[in-house]
Amino acid sequence: MRSKKILAVLFGTAGALLSVHISQAQQLLGLVVERNENGVEEPLPGANIVWLGTSTATTTGENGVFMINRVAGADRLVISFVGYRSDTLTVTDQKNVKVTLVSNQVLEEVTIEGSRSSTRMDVTNPINTSVMTEKELFKAACCNLSESFETNPSVDVAFTDAITGTRQIQMLGLSGPNTLISIENMPGVRGLAASQGIQFIPGTWINSIQVTKGTGSVINGYESIAGQINVELKKPQESEKLYLNGYVNQSARSELNLNYTVHTGEKWATTFLLHGSTRPLEMDENDDSFLDFPTGSQINFINRWVYNSGTGWLGQVGVKVLSDTKQGGQLDFNPEEDKFTTNRYGFEINTKRYELWGKLGYQFKEKPYQSVGLQLSALTHDHESYYGFNVHDADEKSFYSNLIYQSIIGNTSHKFKTGVSFLYDTFDERLYIENGINVAGTLTNSASFDRTELVPGAFVEYSYDDLQKFSLIAGVRVDQHNLFGTIFTPRLHVKYNVTPTTSLRASAGKGTRVANVISENTGVLASSRSFVFSNLTSDKGYGFTPDEAWNYGLSLSQDFTLDYRSGSVQVDYFFTDFKNQVVLDLDNTAREARFFGLNGKSFSHSLQVQVDYELIRRFDVRLAYRWLKVETDFTEGMLARPLIPQGRAFVNLAYETKSAWKFDYTVQWIGQQRLPDTSQNTAENQRSEWSDEYMLMNAQITKDFGDKWSVYLGVENIGDFKLKNPIVAAGDPFGAQFDTSMVWGPIFGRMAYAGFRFRLK
Amino acid sequence: MKTNLITLFIMMLFASVSYAQSPATASTKVVTANLKVYGNCGMCKSRIEKALDTKGVKQAKWNPTTKNLEVVYVPGKITERKIQELVSAVGHDTDSTKASDAVYAKLPFCCLYRDHDHSGMDDNKKHD
Structure with a gap:
């Protein structure tokens, strides 16, 4: 056995040597290069190689390499290329040659300084941030930011109601707006966009997502309470030249995305991001006469430019245009005939949004740690909607600026960032509720919540890093709100590396947020509830002072290597304690949506465990479990927040073959959720006090063909689990008990989809 | 149902960890x-x-600066020679095996180690 092996090895080696020998005897291998302005060698593709006096010729490849057959008697090799001086070599017994061609134009001496890193903020270590790269996002190919968190245990996504298909995220069991969603560290999904905004960021535009639990950095404002999600979009510097993505699912939901990047000269580059999508068909799988999701379409476009002077100046400017329409409700609802009638129940949500933003930065010469940056953005957002007879129309115009200066104190262990910001935000908002609006005892049907916010602010953030074990970020900001006075925001993040693979993090901080009460709770608009505003705490805006909460977090992460493959375990705990909050109470009576200023306590406890490990090579496993306790002092006393799962667990399996097949499978368990009280309804319209727990499974197969094409095929909700009667009193949409906001699970069942990606580097 | 699921989850967690550990004990032979x-x-x-x-x-794990390949393998399943051959088959010479010119000629410019030493170069940059 052993001798056989040796023999085989010997044989193999002899064969290998022999073949090498033969090829070298017959062919000459060569490389043709030039020297660029910096004296660095670069390949010259397409150069002509010929044996003088023969017809044996070839050209160099992309890498500057050529292979040419030896010709008996010919030993003079001519290398030529248009614009360069030809060279002739005498080749005797060399096996390979290297030729440097010289341009026949005398180039003027150009000196270019070493390239500078872009002003992208560095990932601040002590803050508990996980980065989701494109690879992670590809695990769930569909379709926009709201659908990107399938494999992230920190972020939950839930429907706001059973008819509009609107999704909102939750972090630490707190509804979406408690999480600051920024786009490239500028305000992203806030204000009126709180209702639909996360559906306006197509997945193929996303370069990466940073998910921060707990309060984030003070540089990005005072708003983050539960966490911060920062989305980095595709940038001209690092994007493919062309990226085309198409997607379609079995309900004919279709999407087309096109990213296109052009480098216009040395200093400028631009990227176009274009998205078009449509849901053309009316679908009603559960036979409740209501569409399971609306029909509609979206056109979304970004054009962004970056500028790099090469001397320290960096600039960016971009424009975004969005138009989105949604229509749904009962089957065959036709707005022309049925709008504001009792023929059929229907709704429309139409959004138009225009944004303009810019960034300007300067990096001081020979001081890579010192820079100054200015962020500017302006937007208009126009939201028009009706649900049956209820109407919600709102316009927002907003302007934001943030000036950041960063440098060091003494040495790079002590860094600081400081600056000033300004926010102008004006809202025209009108609400009509068929069954009445009760504002502190005054009854009406329509109300307007116009307001203008002017908020200048200033911040300082100090960070310390001993470069080994201990690091810290301490920040404070003060903002002067024209309606709500001074907002003081201190935040602290600390990280301690117990061992090189074990780190311990702690954070504490305050977040403040002016709640956009209607936009953040659009689900109840699609119900027969009357609106009640009670226990008012202010005479501004909706009548409430801003939400204010303290957030405390503790986390432990342990990296390990088992059998030469790496893995990690992370455990974290967060506690959020509201001092002030606008609470939506659906339990007082099933006929009212009651907004009130918090009197007692409102808090959230969140505990999460996550294990990642490469079980066998190219086979990654992620296990996660999260437990939540989220309670609020409602008018009826302390109750669990409705429609928040008390637990969630999932297993994500990802396997990749050597031949570029990728298999992803996720199974998740969603725990019980408390449902708002429906005991006043007639028996058939009552719901149990707690929802069932349930499981959801998704799977996807992706195959890459070379580095240009990839094709994917997947199934969502394989187990076909869906709510039987997601809408309360679906048979009587204009009656008193109608309510679409009691959604605790999927409305549609198994859904297959397919798509492709095409990239040109 | 709920407790069942939690138990199942914990069991899976445990199973995966113990599964991961079992080859580790066997891998004393590496x-x-x-x-x-x-x-x-x-x-x-x-x-x-x-x-x-x-x-x-x-x-x-291969280090571009030192040219050192640190490889952990199971002797019963593969030989050092075979490892060197695998590396040469994709275009890289070792001290005892040589890549064929035909394969070497297809390497991207920055990898043409016989013609130049680019170990200090920024690899993320495309050479165009």
Whole structure:
């Protein structure tokens, strides 16, 4: 056995040597290069190689390499290329040659300084941030930011109601707006966009997502309470030249995305991001006469430019245009005939949004740690909607600026960032509720919540890093709100590396947020509830002072290597304690949506465990479990927040073959959720006090063909689990008990989809 | 139902960890070898390491500066010679095997280690 092996090895080696020998005897291998302005060698593709006096010729490849057959008697090799001086070599017994061609134009001496890193903020270590790269996002190919968190245990996504298909995220069991969603560290999904905004960021535009639990950095404002999600979009510097993505699912939901990047000269580059999508068909799988999701379409476009002077100046400017329409409700609802009638129940949500933003930065010469940056953005957002007879129309115009200066104190262990910001935000908002609006005892049907916010602010953030074990970020900001006075925001993040693979993090901080009460709770608009505003705490805006909460977090992460493959375990705990909050109470009576200023306590406890490990090579496993306790002092006393799962667990399996097949499978368990009280309804319209727990499974197969094409095929909700009667009193949409906001699970069942990606580097 | 699921989850967690550990105890038989492999840049690194994504090799790490390949393998399943051959088959010379010119000629410019030493180059940049 052993001798056989040796023999085989010997044989193999002899064969290998022999073949090498033969090829070298017959062919000459060569490389043709030039020297660029910096004296660095670069390949010259397409150069002509010929044996003088023969017809044996070839050209160099992309890498500057050529292979040419030896010709008996010919030993003079001519290398030529248009614009360069030809060279002739005498080749005797060399096996390979290297030729440097010289341009026949005398180039003027150009000196270019070493390239500078872009002003992208560095990932601040002590803050508990996980980065989701494109690879992670590809695990769930569909379709926009709201659908990107399938494999992230920190972020939950839930429907706001059973008819509009609107999704909102939750972090630490707190509804979406408690999480600051920024786009490239500028305000992203806030204000009126709180209702639909996360559906306006197509997945193929996303370069990466940073998910921060707990309060984030003070540089990005005072708003983050539960966490911060920062989305980095595709940038001209690092994007493919062309990226085309198409997607379609079995309900004919279709999407087309096109990213296109052009480098216009040395200093400028631009990227176009274009998205078009449509849901053309009316679908009603559960036979409740209501569409399971609306029909509609979206056109979304970004054009962004970056500028790099090469001397320290960096600039960016971009424009975004969005138009989105949604229509749904009962089957065959036709707005022309049925709008504001009792023929059929229907709704429309139409959004138009225009944004303009810019960034300007300067990096001081020979001081890579010192820079100054200015962020500017302006937007208009126009939201028009009706649900049956209820109407919600709102316009927002907003302007934001943030000036950041960063440098060091003494040495790079002590860094600081400081600056000033300004926010102008004006809202025209009108609400009509068929069954009445009760504002502190005054009854009406329509109300307007116009307001203008002017908020200048200033911040300082100090960070310390001993470069080994201990690091810290301490920040404070003060903002002067024209309606709500001074907002003081201190935040602290600390990280301690117990061992090189074990780190311990702690954070504490305050977040403040002016709640956009209607936009953040659009689900109840699609119900027969009357609106009640009670226990008012202010005479501004909706009548409430801003939400204010303290957030405390503790986390432990342990990296390990088992059998030469790496893995990690992370455990974290967060506690959020509201001092002030606008609470939506659906339990007082099933006929009212009651907004009130918090009197007692409102808090959230969140505990999460996550294990990642490469079980066998190219086979990654992620296990996660999260437990939540989220309670609020409602008018009826302390109750669990409705429609928040008390637990969630999932297993994500990802396997990749050597031949570029990728298999992803996720199974998740969603725990019980408390449902708002429906005991006043007639028996058939009552719901149990707690929802069932349930499981959801998704799977996807992706195959890459070379580095240009990839094709994917997947199934969502394989187990076909869906709510039987997601809408309360679906048979009587204009009656008193109608309510679409009691959604605790999927409305549609198994859904297959397919798509492709095409990239040109 | 709920407790069942939690139990199931914990069992899976446990199973995966214990499964992961069992080969670790068996892997006392593994050998770590340090081999010279010629190459230049990050592109070379991923090519070399990918070539060793094969049965019998537990881990392969190549350093562009030192040209050292640290490879952990199971002697019963693969030989050092075979490892060197696998590396040469994708274009990289070792101290005892040589890549064929035909394969070498197809390497990207930054990896043409016989013609220049690019180990200090920024590998992320495309050479166009």
